[in-house]
Amino acid sequence: MAEVFKRLPLNESGRDIVVGDIHGAFSSLEQELERVDFDPAVDRLICVGDLVDRGAESGNVIHWLVEPWFHSVLGNHDASLILSESRFPEWLQNHSRVCLGEHLCHEHNWFRALSDLHQDAVLDALARLPLAIEIPTREGLVGVVHASVPPGLDWPGLVTHICASSLSLCDMLPLLWDREAGSRGMPVADVGPPVPGDPQSVGGVSHVIHGHTITYDRTVWRLGNRVTIETGGWLAAARPDFEARLSWPAHWTLVDARYPDQPL
Ligand SMILES: [Mn+2]
Numbered sequence: 001m002a003e004v005f006k007r008l009p010l011n012e013s014g015r016d017i018v019v020g021d022i023h024g025a026f027s028s029l030e031q032e033l034e035r036v037d038f039d040p041a042v043d044r045l046i047c048v049g050d051l052v053d054r055g056a057e058s059g060n061v062i063h064w065l066v067e068p069w070f071h072s073v074l075g076n077h078d079a080s081l082i083l084s085e086s087r088f089p090e091w092l093q094n095h096s097r098v099c100l101g102e103h104l105c106h107e108h109n110w111f112r113a114l115s116d117l118h119q120d121a122v123l124d125a126l127a128r129l130p131l132a133i134e135i136p137t138r139e140g141l142v143g144v145v146h147a148s149v150p151p152g153l154d155w156p157g158l159v160t161h162i163c164a165s166s167l168s169l170c171d172m173l174p175l176l177w178d179r180e181a182g183s184r185g186m187p188v189a190d191v192g193p194p195v196p197g198d199p200q201s202v203g204g205v206s207h208v209i210h211g212h213t214i215t216y217d218r219t220v221w222r223l224g225n226r227v228t229i230e231t232g233g234w235l236a237a238a239r240p241d242f243e244a245r246l247s248w249p250a251h252w253t254l255v256d257a258r259y260p261d262q263p264l
Pocket of ligand 1: 021050075077212
C-alpha cells in the first residue's frame with residue numbers, strides 16, 4: 001500500500017529545508033544545496049513535489065529518493081506519469097481516470113527513452129510518494145502539500161481525509177492541481193504575518209508549504225498561512241529560452257521549514 005501520508009520525526013540536530021518543484025533539474029539543485037551549506041548528515045531536504053518532467057535529469061529521481069535525507073510529496077507531474085503508464089498506486093487503482101481528464105501532463109518523453117528496468121524503478125519510487133508530509137518543528141507543525149488543501153479541511157481533517165480508504169481520484173485533484181494558494185496569494189513583502197483565525201488559513205498547523213504555481217514575481221507568496229515557494233528554479237536548466245524571456249528571473253527558493261517567509 002502506498003504511503004499517502006508521511007509524518008517525519010523531529011529533527012533534533014539539523015535543519016529541515018523545503019524546496020519548490022524540481023522537474024528533473026537535480027544538478028542545478030545540488031549547487032543550491034552547496035550555497036546553503038546543506039549537510040546531509042543532519043539536515044533534511046523536503047520537496048513540494050513535481051520531481052520529474054521538463055528537466056533532462058528526470059530519470060535521476062531514483063537516486064535521490066533512496067537518500068535518507070530526501071523526502072517529497074507527490075506532484076501533479078509525478079501523478080500524471082504514474083497514471084499515464086497505468087501503474088497507479090493502490091489508492092488510485094479502483095477509481096476512474098475520468099476525473100483527471102485534461103489534467104494529464106504530456107511531457108513524459110524523457111521517460112520513454114529510459115530502459116525498461118529504469119522505467120520500473122522510477123514508477124515504483126514515485127508511486128510511494130505521499131500526498132502530504134507533516135514536519136514537527138520547535139516552532140510548531142508544518143505541512144507540505146503540492147498544490148492545495150481542499151476548502152473546509154484543517155490539517156488533522158486533511159490527514160484523516162487522505163488516509164480514508166474511500167478517497168477517490170476526484171478527491172485528490174485539489175491537492176495536486178488547485179491553483180488557489182499560488183494565484184490568490186500575495187507576495188510576503190506585501191502582507192503582514194498570518195492573523196490567527198484567518199479563514200484563508202489551514203487550522204491545526206503553523207503553515208502549509210506549497211509548490212505547483214510559479215509565483216508571478218518569483219517571490220514567496222502567502223494566502224493566510226499557506227505559503228507558495230515555487231519560483232521556477234528548474235527553468236534555467238530545463239527551459240533556458242523561456243526563462244530568458246521572463247520579466248522576473250526564475251530562481252530556486254529554499255526555506256527553513258520553520259520560517260517559509262524568509263528564503264535562505
Ligand atoms: Mn510543477
